[in-house]
Amino acid sequence: MKRWLWLGLGLSGLVASGCGSDPDPGGDILPQACPGTAEAALPAPAVSALSSTPAADGVIITYKPKVSASALAASADIAAAVEREGGTVKRRIPNMNVVSARLSPEAVTALKLHPDVLSVTPNRRVFAMGLPTPPPLVSWQGALNTQGSVGEYTEGLKLVQAPQVWDANNDGVIDTGAPTGEGVKVCVIDSGWDSKHPELKNAFLKGKDFVDNDEDPSDQSEAQGVVTVGGGHGTHVSATILAQFGAGSGGRVGPGQDPNGVVGVAPGASLLVARVLDTDGGGSTDDVIAAVDWCHAEGARIASLSLGAPDPSEAEQLMFEKVWENGNGMLSVAASGNDGKRGISYPAAYLPSVMAVGAVDLQGEYAVFSQYGQELSVVGPGVGVLSATVLGAASLSSVNVGAAPVTSSPLTYTAQGTYTGRLVNCGLGADRASCGEAATCDGFVAYVDRGDLFFEEKARNVIQAGARAVIIGNNVADDGDGTFTLGSANSHWVPTVSVSMASGSALKQLVGKDVTVTTTGLDYQRESGTSMATPHVSGVAALVFSARPDLSAAHVRAVLEKTALDDKTTPGVDEKYGHGLVQAAKAVALARTLPQGGGPLPLP
Incomplete structure (x- = not known):
């Protein structure tokens, strides 16, 4: 009571x-608050990656190389100068004559006068380039062919012609001798990965965590004994590149998905994982620089970066140019950004050392969120892309009143489970009193209208009033169930779903009736963003390198651009499509015609 x-x-x-x-x-x-719920802290509201610019993580100091000293010794000298000014060294990158540090404004001013210091610039923040919420589940139910292993071939995979390269007869078996990415190391610089996911385990070679500074690049962090798990961004990206045939058997898949999971664009490639994004999807420039350096040192031919920032960094650009020009070079592929405006994010906009990738939908049409500009190289599938995620992180939901089902969608980060209880109308969920006298700590199902507050705040309020499950009714008639999120993971969340405006109105007439809310964990999910387009391009590049390992990064970039499928609306190279949609079969075919070593670059 x-x-x-x-x-x-x-x-x-x-x-x-x-x-x-x-x-x-x-x-x-x-x-x-009901016992055991008062500590349910309100998470920070989610924000668009490029719509805000939080404070930089200290500064990046670029210094003069010393002929008379080793790179390590020169780095140590600058680190000592930082400490003399009362600062703290965060990271040393001797290979680039760079030290990152946290310093007071007065110390920054003093350090700029040091004779060996060339520049002191902000250690700007970078962000994952996925959209904050996935499309509603109802939009993709039944989307995949489930006949045999061919059902592992996603729409995006087919759109970029990947199966035509290694399964030309479409029988679900890799053709003998076909390029699959074998022999090519792809380094995913992102949020880390789920080491337990069967789609990736066999492809994994090595990893490094630049967030927690250890050798375990898992998509999670631990502080004071509490483990926080990320949203699976890096896992999703990695699986788009090189998920394995048949590996998902026994995994939890959604309606219409093949029980074997998915196949990546280059299923024979090898995976290097560099974790630079924390569990909230943010990171620092110095970690990106260090990760690019590490990937190149580990022999990666491709670095895939589904992340970015709105402003350039001189030190970061120099690193990309270095790995691009070194020997045959490393091809860096990066997301253009999701703000839907002119102006490519960085590092994608660094020409020519990075390929900027925009997004199209599964019909090949420009995705409205995709940032565009003259630096755009190519586009890839970036809307409703199905791939692996952290095991159990995605959800499927159901709502039942008696035997009658109500269509619903789970909120991102919802808890999983089943609860049956009385339906209580909690209005807007503005505070713990919103549910009225009908709410008790014995438990109930809270119905909450959309509006005014963040969903996580509504959920916290009704949970503290005793709710064991939450239904949020949409207030936009043509928006279906909506695509909502609880902002971040929280151990106190309960099964939380959303329903359409019409279903919400019907449910409010059933207050007092028993309602069952169920959310079930899935190992695969659909996500949207230029983050999802980028790994498609990285995978196609791996197929080209696999067919022609003697080619340089510049040759592979030129091949991908020359063979891209031009859009029909604005023929030729343009700001929204670049050279067009990458086409794996055409790219591999052209690459095979080039002379040994590549010869002159193919003209666009």
């Missing part, structure tokens, strides 16, 4: 007191 606690203060009035009780600004008295 609901508990209230009152504390008299003389004759002036009464206020609620006790654990979790507090008056709201209007003077109303809130019920106490």
Whole structure:
């Protein structure tokens, strides 16, 4: 039952007191939070990656190389100068004459006067280039062919012609001698990976975590004994490149998906994982620089970066140019950004050392969120892309009133499980009192209308009122169930789903009836963004390198651009499509015609 606690203060009035009780600004008295729910902290609201610019993570110091000293010794000298100014060294990258550090403004001013210092620039933040929420599940149910292993071939895979390279007769078996990416190392610079996911385990070679500074690039971090798991961005990207045939057998897949999971564009390639993004999808420029350096040192032919920032970094650009020009070079492929405006994000915009990748939908049409500009190289599938994610991180939901099902979509980061209880109308879920006297700590299903507050705040309020499951009704008639998120993972969340405006109106007429809410974990999910387009291009590049390992990065870039499928709306190279949609079969065919070593670059 609901508990209230009152504390008299003389004759002036009464206020609620006790654990979790507090008056709201209007003077109303809130019920106490139900036991075990008061600690459900409100996560920070999710924001678009490039719509905000948080403070830089210190500075990047570029210094003069010393002829009379080794790179390590020169790096140590600058590190010592930082410490003399009261600063803290974050990372040393001797190979690039770079040190990153945290310094006071006064110390930065002093360090700029050091005779060996060339520049001191912000260590800017970078972000994952996936959209914050996936498309609704209802939009992709039944989308894949489920006949045999051919059902592992996703729409994006077919759109870039990958199966035509290694399964020309479409029988679900790799053709003998066909290029599959074998012999090619692809380095995914992202949020890390799920080492337990069967799609990636056999392809993995080595990894490094530049966030936690260890050798385990898992998509998670631990602080004070609490493990926080990321959203699976790096796992999704990696599997698009090189998920294995038949590896997902026994995994949890959604309706219409093949029980064997998915196949990557280059299923024979080898995976290097460089984790530079934290569990919130953010990272620092110095970690990207160090990761690019590490990937190149490990022999990667391709670096895939589904991340970026709105502004350039001189030190970062120099690193990409170095690995591009070194020997046959490393081809860096990066996402153009998701703000739907002119202006490519960085590092994608560094010409010619990085290929900028924009997104198209599964019909090959320009995706409205894809950033565009003259630096755009090519495009790849980036809307509703099906790939692997952290095991169990994706969800499938159902809502039932008696035997009658109600179409729903799970909120991102929802808890998983099943709960049956009385339906209680909690209005907008503005506070713990929103559910009224019908709410008890014995449990109930909260119905909450969309509007005014972040979904995670609504959920926190009704959970503290005793809700064991939450249904959020959309308030936009043509938006279906909506595509909503709880912002971030939280151990106190309960199964939380959304329903359409029409379904919400119907449910509100059934208040007091028993409702069952179920959310089930999945190992694959659809995501959108230029983050998803980028690994398609990286995978095609791996197929070309596999067919012609003697080619340089510049040759492979030229081959991909020359053979890309031009869009029909604006023929020729343009700002929204670049050279067009990458085509693996055409690219491999052209690459095979080039002389040994590549010869002159193919003209676009």
